[in-house]
Every structure is written in structure tokens, then in C-alpha cells.
Amino acid sequence: MTSVRVERLYKVFGPQSAEQVRRLERGADQEDIRAAGATAAVVDASFTVSAGETFVVMGLSGSGKSTLIRMLNGLLTPTSGQVFVDDEDITAMSGKALRAMRQNTMSMVFQHFALFPHRTVLDNAGYALQIRGASKSEIAEKAAEALSLVGLEGWEERYPQQLSGGMRQRVGLARALAAHTDVLLMDEAFSALDPLIKREMQDQLLNLQAKLGKTIIFITHDLNEAMKLGDRIAMMRAGRIVQIGTAEQILNEPADAYVAKFVQDVDRSRVLTAAAIADPRPTATAGSSPDEALALMRRQGADRLFVADGDQRLLGELTAAAAEQARRDGRGDIGSVLTTIADPVSADTPMKNLFSRMSTRAVPVPVVDEQQRLLGVVTPAALFEALSREAQISAADAEPAEIKEASDV
CATH class of the missing domain: 3.10.580.10 (CBS-domain)
Structure with a gap:
């Protein structure tokens, strides 16, 4: 099994990005960076995801979580910092090595399915194996096996337009599973689904994780989803990780007023355990x-x-x-x-x-x-x-201007 380690990761969009990182390290804030015409999307992020762990990155739109996950598999190049898959630094990999890593070690499940409309369900599920150069028989076998895992046995010859939204998302998940990678990156994977289908997919993921023990990094803006799925949760605000902990730790010991505001309406009876x-x-x-x-x-x-x-x-x-x-x-x-x-x-x-x-x-x-x-x-x-029990830190101190939603980065 594979672990993921992130060390002091920064991503700044705009002019003189390396200089903006140095300014952030010296204590500059987001307003200072914006005044220079740049955007600090991720600021000094560090964490380790253990093999077999489901690690959820939680935050409002604009908090930097989507930028963060795209640096984990090299789709975006960090301005500064390192990402390790086991002991391999992917920020130092060549383009060829990065592509091989994505094919063999780290798969991604997208929010909007990203299925090929002209390919059957079986062909979509086996696409990563086709890119890897697997034989037709291996592709068919592993894709069918993955579709069975997500409850789509018997739908192999249908096309995406013949499926519901929830079923299309299952195909996307099957495609990642068919690749047999140790790490799954899931970027708002269930956000586009209706509430009932969303809950079904969450339950499906929990059941699959109990069987397969993948290393999962799951991005969401839904706090209830984060607390249902995550072994641990990283709370992001304005590009920074402000707290990492279990759902119970975040509920009972919020790191600041922002986190307390976030969790104040959570149904504690569904999150806290015996x-x-x-x-x-x-x-x-x-x-x-x-x-x-x-x-x-x-x-x-x-x-x-x-x-x-x-x-x-x-x-x-x-x-x-x-x-x-x-x-x-x-x-x-x-x-x-x-x-x-x-x-x-x-x-x-x-x-x-x-x-x-x-x-x-x-x-x-x-x-x-x-x-x-x-x-x-x-x-x-x-x-x-x-x-x-109420949060120990009053949520009244949170600044409304920094809690509003914005376009995600």
C-alpha cells in the first residue's frame, strides 16, 4: 500500500510567484498578495496520508482544495514545496515519470464523470488499462470486475447517455478501481448528484473501502459528507489548512472560530460514536x-x-x-x-x-x-x-467576509 506526504506546499498564480511565496513566508497575508496582482491558492500545506486511510480535505469554494488535489498528481506544478508518493518526490519527476505514476499508482475520480459518450460502459471502465497498454482480454476482465464492485454488472454494453447521474459516477469510480492503483484522488466526486443518490454513493464508497483498503484523498465542501467518509479531515481556509483531525476532534476541539462556525450546525448524534x-x-x-x-x-x-x-x-x-x-x-x-x-x-x-x-x-x-x-x-x-455540548470557541468571532463563497481555485 502507498502513503502520500505533503511538505510545505504553495501554489501562487500570477506574476513573480516565487517572490510571493517568500513574502508569504515572511508574514504577508492574502490581501498583500492580491495587491501585487497574484493569488495565493495554497499556502504552506503539510500533511501525511497513511496507507489505507481516507483523508478528506474540506473547505468552502475558494479555499484552495481543488488546487491542492491537482498538485498531488502533478496536474498542477507547485510554486514551492514537495509531494511524496511513498518516498518518491513527484515534484521532481519528468513528464514521462508523472504519466507512469498516474497510470500505475494514483487514479482520479472527477466531479463531472468525464466519460466518453461514444464508448460503452465497459470500454469507459477499462480506459485507464487501455492507455497502460493492457491486452483486450485483461481490460475486459478487470473492467467487468470493477463494474461488478460498484453494482453495474449487466450494464457493460450500455452507453453513458443511457445511465442516470449516479450510475455514470459509478462508472467513473469503476474506471479508477479497474486501474488497480493504490491511491484514489476524488475531487468533489459526489457533489453533482441528487441527495439520495449522493448518500448511496457515499455508502458504496465506505463498503468498497472496507473491502479494498485504498489510500483515498477526498475533496468536498459538504461537512456532513466529510464527517461520514473521513478517517481524518483537513479543514482549509483561504489557502491554508487550519486544522487536521478526526470528525470527533474537530467537533469537540475546533481550532478557531472559523472551524467552530463550520461545525455548529452538525448533527453531533450522527458523528460522535460510543x-x-x-x-x-x-x-x-x-x-x-x-x-x-x-x-x-x-x-x-x-x-x-x-x-x-x-x-x-x-x-x-x-x-x-x-x-x-x-x-x-x-x-x-x-x-x-x-x-x-x-x-x-x-x-x-x-x-x-x-x-x-x-x-x-x-x-x-x-x-x-x-x-x-x-x-x-x-x-x-x-x-x-x-x-x-457547545463548541468551546465562540463562532460569533468568525469574520463573515472570509466565510462567503467564491469561485474555487
Whole structure:
């Protein structure tokens, strides 16, 4: 698998671009650069995308995100800075080497499909392989396989004009998948779709990523889309990356008033997960004595606690009543009086899914990872606190003039 690393990347359009970069490095702002007749589209961008990660670049129109993604595969030449695909610096590649890199390592999915109207769906899906010089049989096999992955099996001989917008976008995605590149660049790939089709494509991408584990860099201006798809999100403003973090980090710890303004209307219950709000409180073990378990409950101010083994795998739940009875019965440990928990919640359970659970039984809910290790518990109080928590930085300080939309660069 392939990683992508960006180091101090700048793109300035206009006269004396290299000099404008030096001015930016010395502290000049966007107004200073515009006064010189230039436009600073990307300013000092640095980040690393790990192999297999979905990294979303989020920003309003004019924030520089489209310029940024076009420098990642050499469609635009940076004014300054470097882009590494694994350890290869693509900013130092020849034109021939760049074309080979695009064919073999990094594919791109465009917003407006970019399909050939005179080619069949199968031919469109196999186009990158044709450019690479693959045999007809290999093109047909891999293109058909990719179309099947995106749900278009049986549509191979149709033409783009016979497909819906969502289906055409699936063909564009299949074309990228058929090339078998490790890295997918997706520039506003779903922005032109109707809301329902857009959600279907987002779900399709999540399912494909779970199977294929590509390194994906996804550009969007839709915050809900960014938070649904991204393992991490980079927030851009006026050419600069102002924050990088998980959806939960950006919601709970916005870097500045601009980011706080952006996230203030997000439905937190759909973004935050059980793991994000779980309290990693101490647990008892099956070998704990009733007295030890009761003392732990008193320290926690609780009438029950969860019990785990030495590897922190969840064994069950112990109530204060059961512990008191075990003590009266003279039991040496609590292992035989535990209540089995049939349905602990997984770490990635959306917070919204916990409301119905707690409405029927308002007690702490255990949160476990894939190995059934106990990560913590979610209490009713923690659930409602997370839902109602406001951003720590007031969005009122954001400057409206810098939040308005403009033509993207």
C-alpha cells in the first residue's frame, strides 16, 4: 500500500510567484498578495496520508482544495514545496515519470464523470488499462470486475447517455478501481448528484473501502459528507489548512472560530460514536471479592459495575445487590454472580443509536472493541452532555467576509 506526504506546499498564480511565496513566508497575508496582482491558492500545506486511510480535505469554494488535489498528481506544478508518493518526490519527476505514476499508482475520480459518450460502459471502465497498454482480454476482465464492485454488472454494453447521474459516477469510480492503483484522488466526486443518490454513493464508497483498503484523498465542501467518509479531515481556509483531525476532534476541539462556525450546525448524534463519549472507568475482575467490588462501586458512586478478564475482555455485569448477597453467602469472589451482557455496543456505534437503548433501560452501557475488550461505559448523563455540548470557541468571532463563497481555485 502507498502513503502520500505533503511538505510545505504553495501554489501562487500570477506574476513573480516565487517572490510571493517568500513574502508569504515572511508574514504577508492574502490581501498583500492580491495587491501585487497574484493569488495565493495554497499556502504552506503539510500533511501525511497513511496507507489505507481516507483523508478528506474540506473547505468552502475558494479555499484552495481543488488546487491542492491537482498538485498531488502533478496536474498542477507547485510554486514551492514537495509531494511524496511513498518516498518518491513527484515534484521532481519528468513528464514521462508523472504519466507512469498516474497510470500505475494514483487514479482520479472527477466531479463531472468525464466519460466518453461514444464508448460503452465497459470500454469507459477499462480506459485507464487501455492507455497502460493492457491486452483486450485483461481490460475486459478487470473492467467487468470493477463494474461488478460498484453494482453495474449487466450494464457493460450500455452507453453513458443511457445511465442516470449516479450510475455514470459509478462508472467513473469503476474506471479508477479497474486501474488497480493504490491511491484514489476524488475531487468533489459526489457533489453533482441528487441527495439520495449522493448518500448511496457515499455508502458504496465506505463498503468498497472496507473491502479494498485504498489510500483515498477526498475533496468536498459538504461537512456532513466529510464527517461520514473521513478517517481524518483537513479543514482549509483561504489557502491554508487550519486544522487536521478526526470528525470527533474537530467537533469537540475546533481550532478557531472559523472551524467552530463550520461545525455548529452538525448533527453531533450522527458523528460522535460510543467510543468518543465512553468513560474508561475502572473495572473489577471475576476474581475480585464482594467487598472489593462494593468498595469500587462506592468510589464510582454507582450501583453496578462491569467485570472484565485480565485482557480487559468483557465478562458481565455485577449489581450492588448481587455483590451484597455474595458477601452474605461467604463467597470468595464475584465470578459466579455476574449477569451476562448479550449486546454490548461496538466502539463505532453512532451516538444516535444509543437513545433507544437507554430509553428502555437507563443504565450505563458497555462499549467494546472488535476483540470484545471493554473500552468504557456510556451513561445517560454523558450521552446528553455530549449532545448538548457547545463548541468551546465562540463562532460569533468568525469574520463573515472570509466565510462567503467564491469561485474555487
